[in-house]
Amino acid sequence: MRQTQTINAKDINIIQKKNLMLLLTVVIIVGLIMLASYITEYNHVDGILSIPAAISWMASNLMFSQSTLANLGSVLRLLWETVLISIVATTTASVFAIVFALMGSSLTYLNKPLMYLAKIIASISRNIPVVAWALILVISFGTNSMTGFLALFFGSFGFLVRAFIETIDEGSRDSVEALNATGATYWHTIFKAVLPGSMPQMFSWILFMIETNIRSATLVGLLTGTGIGYLFDLYYKQLNYEMVTLITLAIVLAVLIIEAISNIIRREIL
Amino acid sequence: MQSTVEYDSNGSIKVSKPNRGQTILKWLIIGSAIFTVVGFFLMDYTGLDLTQAIPMTIDNLGQMFLSPSLNNTTWSNALWQVAVTLSLGFLATILGAIISLFLAFGTAVNLSKPWLSNTIKAFITVIRAVPTVLWVLIFAIAAGLGSVAAVIGMIFHSVAYLVKAYSEAFEEVDEGKIEALRASGASYGHILFQVIVPQTKSYLISWTFLRFEINFGVAVAMGAAAGAGGIGYELFMSSSFYYDMQEVGAITLIILVVAIILELIANRLKVSA
Numbered sequence: 001m002r003q004t005q006t007i008n009a010k011d012i013n014i015i016q017k018k019n020l021m022l023l024l025t026v027v028i029i030v031g032l033i034m035l036a037s038y039i040t041e042y043n044h045v046d047g048i049l050s051i052p053a054a055i056s057w058m059a060s061n062l063m064f065s066q067s068t069l070a071n072l073g074s075v076l077r078l079l080w081e082t083v084l085i086s087i088v089a090t091t092t093a094s095v096f097a098i099v100f101a102l103m104g105s106s107l108t109y110l111n112k113p114l115m116y117l118a119k120i121i122a123s124i125s126r127n128i129p130v131v132a133w134a135l136i137l138v139i140s141f142g143t144n145s146m147t148g149f150l151a152l153f154f155g156s157f158g159f160l161v162r163a164f165i166e167t168i169d170e171g172s173r174d175s176v177e178a179l180n181a182t183g184a185t186y187w188h189t190i191f192k193a194v195l196p197g198s199m200p201q202m203f204s205w206i207l208f209m210i211e212t213n214i215r216s217a218t219l220v221g222l223l224t225g226t227g228i229g230y231l232f233d234l235y236y237k238q239l240n241y242e243m244v245t246l247i248t249l250a251i252v253l254a255v256l257i258i259e260a261i262s263n264i265i266r267r268e269i270l
Numbered sequence: 271m272q273s274t275v276e277y278d279s280n281g282s283i284k285v286s287k288p289n290r291g292q293t294i295l296k297w298l299i300i301g302s303a304i305f306t307v308v309g310f311f312l313m314d315y316t317g318l319d320l321t322q323a324i325p326m327t328i329d330n331l332g333q334m335f336l337s338p339s340l341n342n343t344t345w346s347n348a349l350w351q352v353a354v355t356l357s358l359g360f361l362a363t364i365l366g367a368i369i370s371l372f373l374a375f376g377t378a379v380n381l382s383k384p385w386l387s388n389t390i391k392a393f394i395t396v397i398r399a400v401p402t403v404l405w406v407l408i409f410a411i412a413a414g415l416g417s418v419a420a421v422i423g424m425i426f427h428s429v430a431y432l433v434k435a436y437s438e439a440f441e442e443v444d445e446g447k448i449e450a451l452r453a454s455g456a457s458y459g460h461i462l463f464q465v466i467v468p469q470t471k472s473y474l475i476s477w478t479f480l481r482f483e484i485n486f487g488v489a490v491a492m493g494a495a496a497g498a499g500g501i502g503y504e505l506f507m508s509s510s511f512y513y514d515m516q517e518v519g520a521i522t523l524i525i526l527v528v529a530i531i532l533e534l535i536a537n538r539l540k541v542s543a
Contacts (some may be wrong), residue, residue: 033364036357040417040499047422048350053412088309091302131491131502135509136334140326145313148495188271200295214348215401222403222495223506226314229403236407243316248404269295 028151038124061245075250082227083146083254086213089152093158094206097122100219101164107176108168108194111185118161126158134220143225148251151220156209163205169199191269207262296504334519341517343504348521350527355500357483361421367478373429374436375462380448381440384414390433398430401489406496420498424488428481435477439470476536476543483532490525501525 014069037044042146102108103117134151141147175193184192235243276284288296340348376382406423413419418540443466451461467474493502501521508517 018370029364033361034384038360039357040354040421042358042361042417042421046413046418050409050413050418050422054409057411058408068425078390084309084312087302088306088313091306100351123530123533124526125531127526128491129487129502129525129529131494132505132518132525134504135494136330136518136522137327138512139331139509139515141323144318146315146323148316149313197303199299200291203295213356215399219403219491219495232404232407242410244408248400248408250405251401252396252399256395259399264439265294265298269291269298 001091029092040159044227053260057241058245061241064242064246068246071132071243072246072250075228075247078228078231079250079254081145082148083214083258085148085227086152086217087210089149090160090206090213093153093156094202094209097157097164098202099158100157100161101168102163102190102194103113105165105168107172108186108190113177119165122158122161124158125154128154130155130216130220131223134223136225143230145226147224148217148220148226151205151224152213152216156213160209164198164202166193167201167205168194171198171201203269204262207265211255211259214251214258218251278541312428314524317352319446327492330515330518333515334522337516338519338523339516340520341514342512343517348501348504348524351499351501351504352524355489355502356486358417358420358424358489358492358498358500359482362424362428362487362489364480365421365430366425366481367474369425369465370429370432370436371474372441375466377433378447379438380443381462381466387437393404394430394433397426400426402427403491403495406492410496417498418493420489420496423496424485424492427488428485431481431484432477435481436470436474439473439477440466443469472539472543476539479539480536483529483536486529486532 036042050056064217100118100122103110103114104122109115134147137147137150141150172194175197176189179189179193180243217227218229218232221227222233223229225233228247232244232247235241235247272285276287278284332397372395373390376386377394379387402423405426406420408420409422410416413422447469448461450464456464489498489500490502490505493497493500493504494506497503501524505518505521505525507516508521
């Protein structure tokens with residue numbers, strides 16, 4: 001009898017403790033939200049109110065006038081330029097990223113100092129935000145595609161090295177071990193086991209990066225005065241909201257089409 | 271006699287035959303290589319002078335990283351601006367996470383109806399297709415440039431990202447556990463908050479922190495491109511108005527240090543998840 005009672009009391013204690021922990025977590029999170037709102041002067045009521053306002057704004061600008069539709073040609077031309085930069089930057093970055101990933105992976109590294117060097121370079125390239133790259137490069141490269149290309153290149157490169165290292169580490173352990181046991185050379189292991197084995201997953205990462213880069217390219221374009229981002233900024237500052245909506249829709253369609261194509265490709269190769 | 275052995279063009283025996291996926295991948299890689307080379311010729315290079323641009327970039331990078339200093343602002347102000355950027359990222363992440371948690375209950379196929387799951391997924395795909403900076407600028411029309419537009423705009427992308435991550439974590443939960451609770455007569459709320467959330471807690475925290483890391487970078491970008499304030503705005507001012515490479519360098523280094531710390535924490539959480 002006494003034993004059951006002690007167990008019951010303990011049970012209650014556990015639940016109380018759990019509730020106390022939960023309460024504490026909630027209090028801390030709410031406290032942090034209030035602190036962050038104070039620092040940024042963020043007003044939650046305004047935030048919620050802006051959502052219906054923005055939706056009704058979008059709806060009111062969906063009917064395009066003739067003069068807006070006449071600009072469709074230049075929108076599509078700059079959209080194509082943006083897509084082109086994103087794809088070329090990603091594919092170029094992936095070539096360099098494969099080399100760095102092979103140097104940085106714990107399975108395929110040549111020597112330790114080089115491994116750390118590769119990882120550090122990738123980390124710096126990835127952790128400097130794309131905006132910083134764009135703002136630094138635009139000073140010397142000026143407002144042309146090269147600036148956007150390089151900014152996206154550095155951002156993608158660091159990310160892809162990390163993704164590729166994970167892909168190699170996850171997928172190739174057994175095959176590398178097996179090939180080492182047969183006495184295969186380093187280059188045999190790389191070209192016959194590691195690369196063919198991780199290529200589908202790597203290509204999937206490249207597709208993901210292209211999707212991300214098309215969105216980033218808009219941001220980079222806004223800052224460096226190139227591509228579709230520049231056009232958006234131009235009409236936004238002129239308060240020509242019909243054009244703003246048209247450009248937004250064009251970007252959305254481009255991203256959705258690219259996503260659909262990558263999903264088809266993924267289904268085939270993975 | 272018919273040979274069952276296939277030879278390649280060099281006369282050596284073929285030991286493996288690529289399957290459909292491998293053949294497609296091979297052509298895709300060849301195709302993208304060609305596209306890349308052609309793409310370089312299609313890009314617009316007006317006003318580009320590489321002989322000038324490359325030495326100038328190297329010179330700028332040298333100034334930035336070898337002699338960084340804050341000339342137009344103070345250290346305390348710079349650190350305050352980092353706090354502003356971190357707070358913007360935090361608000362967008364945590365508010366997005368709360369919304370995402372409930373949307374993810376509706377998206378995970380083992381907890382929801384197919385029609386609801388598909389509707390939310392389609393909705394999220396469209397939200398994700400709009401770049402964050404455009405969301406922020408669109409909300410700025412309604413709310414004015416500033417932290418409100420930035421946080422709300424960033425929430426949209428955070429939700430799109432987190433719902434996918436959360437719902438995939440929920441779908442991994444053992445079906446038997448859910449069934450056992452249903453059989454014992456547990457309500458929907460009990461299943462969600464007594465099994466699903468506790469089971470996936472470490473994943474949820476790890477994904478949320480990963481998004482916080484991303485949102486820090488996004489908040490820097492929004493400061494530079496959409497007037498959200500913070501360290502991104504300082505970076506924009508020093509590079510586009512003062513052309514002060516030493517200050518750009520100092521600010522970039524500050525951002526770099528914060529980003530690397532966040533990345534290390536995110537990696538630690540991911541390993542323990």
